Amino acid sequence: MDRATLVSKFAETVGVEKASTMVDEAMDDLGLADDRAMTNMDARDVCEVIQHDYDGYIALVASELRVQLAAQDRFDALLENIPNPAVVVEFDQREPRVKSVNEAFESAFGYDWSDVVGTELQALLAPPKADPTAIATDWWEHTGQSEQEVKRATASGEVRTYLFRSVIVTRESGEVEGYGIYTDITERKRREQQLKHQNERLDEFVSIVSHDLRNPLSVAVGQTDHLLDTVDDERIRERLDAISRAQDRMERLLNDTLELARQGQVVGETAPVDVATIATDAWDQVETADATLTVDAGATVEADSERLQELFENLFRNSVEHGSSSSRTGSDDSVEHAEPDTAVVVADLGPTGQNGVFVADDGPGIPEDDRAQVFEHGYTTNASGTGFGLSIVQSIAEAHGWTVTVTESESGGARFEIRW
Numbered sequence: 001m002d003r004a005t006l007v008s009k010f011a012e013t014v015g016v017e018k019a020s021t022m023v024d025e026a027m028d029d030l031g032l033a034d035d036r037a038m039t040n041m042d043a044r045d046v047c048e049v050i051q052h053d054y055d056g057y058i059a060l061v062a063s064e065l066r067v068q069l070a071a072q073d074r075f076d077a078l079l080e081n082i083p084n085p086a087v088v089v090e091f092d093q094r095e096p097r098v099k100s101v102n103e104a105f106e107s108a109f110g111y112d113w114s115d116v117v118g119t120e121l122q123a124l125l126a127p128p129k130a131d132p133t134a135i136a137t138d139w140w141e142h143t144g145q146s147e148q149e150v151k152r153a154t155a156s157g158e159v160r161t162y163l164f165r166s167v168i169v170t171r172e173s174g175e176v177e178g179y180g181i182y183t184d185i186t187e188r189k190r191r192e193q194q195l196k197h198q199n200e201r202l203d204e205f206v207s208i209v210s211h212d213l214r215n216p217l218s219v220a221v222g223q224t225d226h227l228l229d230t231v232d233d234e235r236i237r238e239r240l241d242a243i244s245r246a247q248d249r250m251e252r253l254l255n256d257t258l259e260l261a262r263q264g265q266v267v268g269e270t271a272p273v274d275v276a277t278i279a280t281d282a283w284d285q286v287e288t289a290d291a292t293l294t295v296d297a298g299a300t301v302e303a304d305s306e307r308l309q310e311l312f313e314n315l316f317r318n319s320v321e322h323g324s325s326s327s328r329t330g331s332d333d334s335v336e337h338a339e340p341d342t343a344v345v346v347a348d349l350g351p352t353g354q355n356g357v358f359v360a361d362d363g364p365g366i367p368e369d370d371r372a373q374v375f376e377h378g379y380t381t382n383a384s385g386t387g388f389g390l391s392i393v394q395s396i397a398e399a400h401g402w403t404v405t406v407t408e409s410e411s412g413g414a415r416f417e418i419r420w
Contacts, residue, residue: 003027006043006065010050013061022058026050040069040076076100085109085182089121089139096121096139096178108184110155125152127159139166139178152182160186206258214254221247268304270400275299275308275357279346282312291320291342298352301420303400311396312346312359314389315416319344319361322414345409349417356402356419360409371406 003023010019026049027033032042044066051062079086085105089096098116106113109125116124130151150164166180224247228240275297283293293316301308320342342363349356366374375394393416397404402420409415 002038006038006046009065010058010061013057022050022054026053040073044069082181084184087121087180087182089178089180091139091176091178092120094140098124099177105182108154108182109152127151127153128157139168139180149185160184161189162186217247217250217254221251268306270302270304272300273303273305273308275301276346278303278305278308279312282309283316283344285309285313286316286320288316288320289342291344294343294345296345296347297357299348299354299357307396307399311393311418314393315359316344318389319359319363319414322363343411349419354420356417358415358417360411360415361413362409362411363413365408365413366406374406375404 007016007019007023010022013019014022023046026046029049030042030045032038032046038046047062047066047069051059051066054062079088079100080102082102083104085108086102087098087105088100090099091097098119098121101111101113101116105111111124147163147165150162151159152162153159161184162182163185164180164182166178168176168178170176221244224240224244228237228244231237231240276295276299279295279297280293342361344359344361346357346359348354349358374390376391394404397418402418404416404418407415407417
């Protein structure tokens with residue numbers, strides 16, 4: 001703020017001549033040169049001197065100016081410390097003209113503060129061939145608070161994508177100002193586009209598997225079953241039984257492959273869910289024979305409930321199918337009979353599950369040398385398994401931003417820890 005601006009503030013009350021005298025006398029008392037631009041701190045000191053030397057309405061105006069200047073200092077400090085590019089604009093016939101920017105704006109867009117103040121924002125940031133009214137519209141489309149996705153060009157000509165948040169404020173004096181913050185989402189948009197392409201390929205893959213492979217397999221299964229019902233020759237029946245078992249395995253592979261493909265998709269809508277409820281529901285969906293489940297979990301977690309249930313289903317299936325003493329562990333699918341006393345436990349990691357939960361069993365466990373491989377696609381030590389179940393578990397966990405690891409339970413079985 002310079003002397004002329006400060007004089008004009010008091011001139012509204014006492015006229016230019018008296019205001020000039022008041023400000024000059026205060027500046028002399030403070031040792032401020034007439035020709036220097038004052039900081040807000042200097043101006044506040046001038047107002048303090050005037051407030052002390054005068055009374056009545058003049059003192060009141062000086063007090064109000066000090067409050068306004070202090071608020072402006074706080075705002076400037078806040079603006080400067082915002083980590084995202086920020087701009088303050090004033091409007092010339094509804095066209096935003098730069099009044100101030102922060103360091104983050106200078107760094108992101110490649111302009112110095114002195115080069116942009118007073119410049120039309122349209123001329124400064126508009127991408128090539130952009131609609132010349134677009135940037136002004138961005139401000140005035142919503143005169144309250146607005147949040148939009150926009151493209152802006154840097155000084156080097158690079159066009160990047162930003163989430164632009166703005167607000168327009170009308171001051172008591174009638175002056176209209178706009179405040180805008182840019183959050184660079186260019187990389188996020190690129191990842192979203194890549195993910196979209198990946199999901200399109202996954203959809204194509206799922207379509208091929210579910211239609212082009214499942215249909216002929218269904219025909220083969222039907223024909224095999226028909227032959228088993230009509231053929232009496234024992235040697236032929238043995239071979240047909242072998243074919244039927246192979247077809248069953250192909251069916252499981254198809255089902256698990258389709259489920260694995262779905263895990264590559266983005267996790268759906270999330271909400272706080274009760275882990276104990278989801279785990280119990282998952283147990284009801286698994287062929288558990290005489291195995292038992294104990295749930296001692298009080299955790300609530302932000303999750304896609306369907307995906308979380310699938311995670312538990314695959315862990316339970318792994319425990320139950322390898323609870324037999326005749327099975328080594330590491331696989332994750334195919335139905336085998338569990339020992340009657342196979343026990344599975346779901347419990348919290350840490351107080352109230354704030355760190356996550358674990359699923360443990362009292363089966364034969366997973367040898368330490370195998371633990372690094374059990375989450376790999378297709379890895380299995382069970383001749384009838386597909387090796388996809390635990391891979392699906394890991395995919396669901398990672399899609400939520402969680403981690404899953406395997407270790408040994410207290411009874412020597414497998415213990416899977418899911419950490420939020």
